[in-house]
Amino acid sequence: MRTALVVGTGLIGTSAALALVARGVTVYLADHDPQQARTAAALGAGTDEEPPGPVDLAIVAVPPAHVATALADAMGRRAARGYLDVASVKGGPRRELESLGLDLTEYIGTHPMAGLEKSGPLAGTADLFEGRPWVLTPTRDTTTDVLNLALELVALCRAVPVVMDADAHDRAVALVSHMPHLVSSMVAARLEHAxxxxxxxxxxxxxxxxxxxGSDPRMWIDILSANPGPVADLLSSVAADLDETVQALRALQSSDDAKRREGASGIEGVLRRGNAGQVRVPGKHGAAPTVYESVVVLIDDQPGQLARxxxxAGLAGVNIEDVRIEHAAGQTAGLVQLSVVPSAAPVLVAALRERGWGIRQ
Known part of the structure; x- marks a missing residue:
């Protein structure tokens, strides 16, 4: 791939453009808001000038509701050898393209499983997709040339290709992305007037x-409007679980021992099903989950503490698998939770204590 056209210079489009430019691809930028395209160009994501002729690949990075229109426009102008979109839903846009009577042999739907709470070109980063799954949804009509262009894009962005059926993808993202976002919003809403x-x-x-x-509601309205059915089905199941959990909690309030035991059993069931689901979340590098041990270190909120x-840890020969920070309320201090393999925990504790760190047991 030598040339690409990115239509839509938000977070995903700008990030893809930055990654391509960094690997020597000439990128042309287009957006319904020319100022946004100019901003992306100023960040080094390419040029907002018109390409002199057809490019190798057109990447449509617009909200799901506008994917078909943007693709139809690019295809009508013969803007590229191959076309793809990066919208977070796949079945709906594909069916809309089919209804428009477009030749879909030169098109493939894709979805990089990466993002931030921020949006717009200023949030773009060339490493956004590194190590992240990038779903490809080819059909029987997709040409080998277009599939190879899509695979090359994924490789240039240093993502991991995953091939799926479009509708299976939409059910999957409803489960792992769209439904959790709404649940997160509903929990956060309890804090508004607390x-x-x-x-x-x-x-x-x-x-x-x-x-x-904390994500942009306008962006999520676009996403959820394109995938409402699977998300509603999942939320219906969550609602049933909530009803049962509420009943179990009410039973725990009872003065009747039998009802309290029944309530405790119901709560335990919810918690255990949660345990069973949580362990299925992929671990480091997408591998099977690994059980780590936590070493909690007290630090001051000063520059260089984490680096130290x-x-x-490096001097002790210990690899930090993950790290989390919890800031102390009202104090310029915090707790750093270092996740390591269990065999390394005693070594790390001894080494850090020797170097004067406070370890929280």
Missing amino acids: EEAAVRLCGQGIRDVTRIA IFAD
């Missing part, structure tokens, strides 16, 4: 659950 004293008690758990609720911890 007492300040309660909100000040927020810890890492509530931060984890509500992090994605990592350097000291």
Whole structure:
């Protein structure tokens, strides 16, 4: 691939353009808002000038509701040898393209499983897709040339290709992305009018659950409007679980021992099903989940503290598998939770204590 046209210079489009430019591809940028395209160009994502002729690949990075229109326009102009979109839903746009009578041999639907809570070209980054799954949904009509162009794009963005059926993809993202986003928003909504004293008690758990609720509502309306059925089905199941959980909690309030036991059993069932589902979440590099041990270190909120911890861990020959930080309320200090393989935990604890770090048991 030598040339590409990116239509839509938001987070995903700009990030893909930055990655391609970094690997020597000439990228042309287009957007319904010329200022946004100029911003992406100023960031080094390519040029907002018109391409002199057909490019190798046109990448349509617009909201799902506008994918078919943007693709139809690009195909009508013969803007490229191959065409793909990066929308978060695949079945609906494909059926809309079919209804327009377009030749889909030169098109493939794709979806990079990467994103941020921020949007727009200024949030773009060339490494957004590195190591992340990038779903490809070819059909029997997709040509080998177009599939290879899509695979080359994924490779240039250093993502991991995953081939799926379009409708299976939409059911999957409803489960792992769209439904969780709504649940996160509903939990976060409980905080809107909560007492300040309660909100000040927020810890890492509530931060984890509500992090994605900070995303742009307009963007999510576009996404959910294109995949409402599968998301509604999942939320219906969650609602049934909520009803049962509420009943179990009410039973725990009873003065009747039998009802309390029944309520405790119901709550335990919910928690255990949660355990069973959580362990299926892929671990590091997409491999099977690994059980790590946590070493919790007390640090001051000062420059260089994390770098010192990592350097000291490196000197001890310990690899940090994951890290989380919980800031102490009202203090310039925090707790750093270092995840390591169980056999390395005693070694790390001893090394950090020797170097003066406070370890929280």
